[in-house]
Amino acid sequence: MGNTQIGHTDFMSKVRLTDRYVASVSPPPGGRIEIFDDNPLGAGLILRVSQTGRKSWVVRYRNEDGEQRRFSLGLYPDVSLAEARKRCIQARLAASDGVDPAGAKRRRISERRSRIIKTFNDLSLVYFAASECGEWKPRGKRKRPSTISGEKWLWTKHIKPSLGALPLEDVTPLDIKNLLRGLVDKGQDTSANRVRAQIRQMFNYAILEAEVATANPVARVPMMGEETPRDRVLRDEEIRLVWRALGDPGSLTSAQGARRANQRVYVSRPVALAIKLLLLTLQRRHEVAGMLRTELDLDQAIWAIPGSRTKNGRTTFVPLSPGAVVLIREAIRLADAGRDHPSAFVFPARWDRDKALTPASLTRALRDVSKALFLPSLTPHDLRRTAASHMASERLGISPLVIGRILNHTSEKGGAAAVTLSTYALHDFMPEKRSALIRWDKLLSEIVSTRL
Template sequence: MPRLAVPLTESQIRALEPRATRYCIADGNGLVIEVMTTGTKVWRFRYSLDGKRQPLATIGDYRMISLRVARAKAQKYAELVAQGISPVATARRDRGAESKADVLREAAELYLATAMAGKSDEYRRTTRRALDKDVLPAIGGKPINAVTADDIVAICDRIKSRGSPKMALHTRNVVKRLYAYLMARQLAIHNPAEVVPARSIATFDSRTRVLSGEEISTMLRSIDASNIRRPLKLALHLLVLTMVRKSELVESTWAEFDLDNALWTIPAARLHTDRDRVVYLPRQAVSMLRELRSAKASRKFVFPSIRGDDRPIARSTLNQAVKALGLEVEHFVLHDFRRTASTHLREIAHRTDAPGDVSPPPHTTRTAENLGQADQAAAQRRLLQRWADFVDEQIDAGRQHAAGDAV
């Protein structure tokens, strides 16, 4: 019985390197990819007729044909062979059509089928929505290299006319990433979106950037679905819930936490002030911290470096993790969590007539001796718990919305 081929993946195909002689790797059902000495990769179809092995039928260049499309063609040719018909003539006609398929719409499908394969569902959904709603209806029929910067500006202007400057900038960024991919595959010779400045589409004052509930949901769900280490996912979520500065979180030690009483006391020495700061922890934060502690990664640091548990992760680690995710949240920096929380907390306090100061950071800076002011402490606890519940509500709403789009 012949040995079955193990199906290939896009990442495996991209990793195939040229050798001194060309070679083939099988995907199954007659489909193989041939790697030439130049590095070019070509899809072929292997088959037999009347018990005799036939020359390979050429499907086409890997740069223009995704794995999914190549498999569909191989299936079609296998059905012809089962009827005793050579697939060569059909493959030749297909290649003729393929050579004309250099328009942006076809390129976008290739991009979605390959580059998006390892991304989260939310990332793929927002990317496809931008392409299907605004980009492809306008320029999908244009040849890849005929798209200009003026085309991109016109698309963004139409989106802005709907009152959505942030969506316009997001769409420009989607096109920019699409063309970067096409250039890497040598299918495009320039990136028309790259020469369109982001500032010309939408500007944001970094001192007033506040994430909407939808953006909070998008970010946290994308982080949770990503491949970054679990402690970093929890760290980013804790930044949202606690509203402390990044350095205060990543350099925290277990000695600072009283999880039974949901308190975190940041020492004055670490703050470079003359007083400790007490952070009230909502139950969601306590749960995350208990998970981190149960992992026993370090006896001292909550977020130890992977190079050894005698020091915490670098302050830049969380920034790098967020940047690597390519999150669909424009003009965002981690410090925006504090401003975002403060803004939403004011709205929550206004709706519920909750007392207490909600200016960032919304927790007390009094020393331990002053914590006897039970009423103020209780009010702060209630407000912080409402904030954590609000964040959960945004995440749940985003999941339901994504599930509805998938139906």
């Protein structure tokens, strides 16, 4: 049985499907396969088998305009082969009578949604539900929980108070411009651009999926915030100040803002440890905050971050320096203290141990610490950039290629070089990465001149 591969789907030759064959067909190693029924009773019937082993029925037909369409008939084994053939015949008969089954289904869904989606608030509920279950994938892949959490924060903080109660059709470009101008006037240029992008995506969903809007008002709203790429790299003295402050945050008092002036800066020990790990490991804030115990092999000093938690979707192996291992072991001891059952997370949330520490908590803590120290604004990514810059400096002279692998950046090389790196270099850079991170650990210890 020959087959031709197209993208991530293998379109296979026709097979006279039987109950035994359908039950026994195995999932493909990647993508999915589609098997066409060669039985005349099943003309146009397709058995679709995903990589996870999920099996579903689809019928292919042409509408009265000659356009090829597909219509889902249900999942196997909920829908048997015999039932699938019966539904296939019904769908093709409907199409021959001028009724488009797929189009009719879309209209029913659209009508149902239009009855429940009246305001922007209503749209937000459906939008976030579709994002969380994976129905809405604007970039072709499911959104990470951290992404959805960030979107919900933008919605609650900036969008909902101004636009949430408006009927969907009454959200105008002028309303959006006024919201963005207000943020820019407060100096929140980056937030203004993020809010614009969020509203645009929500209306894209309303048009393309929910089918409750016909135009996107953001199309007539330009970006208003002026963003300058950050290039902040901490000097040795700044690293020393921040590191020592994280060791004793109780000694800090807020020095900015009338309402919080002279109040003690509170940074919990787990948050302080997580921030120090940002600097030691060079990993992203959501990767450190969401660190799972199952990802760690502390005896071998390796942290394996699965692709489901990395920005580029690729698994990365992070060698842990001695200092990083010490910090992680302390975090685990703190998480287990006084508990009968350990959390799955190294940094469990304070009020719900079944959830991880939020990445935003690291950002807030760094902001409060930097203000109390009278330092310029400091973000988690600044720590990552600082560590990478010190590695590349004359003090350590580490290869940019090795630094890129530690950062888990996608290779910019093309052709055969990219294939070689992506296929064979998964573990090959471990010695180089480990050596680089140990050397950075030692330099950091010299800079802070204190025990980790």
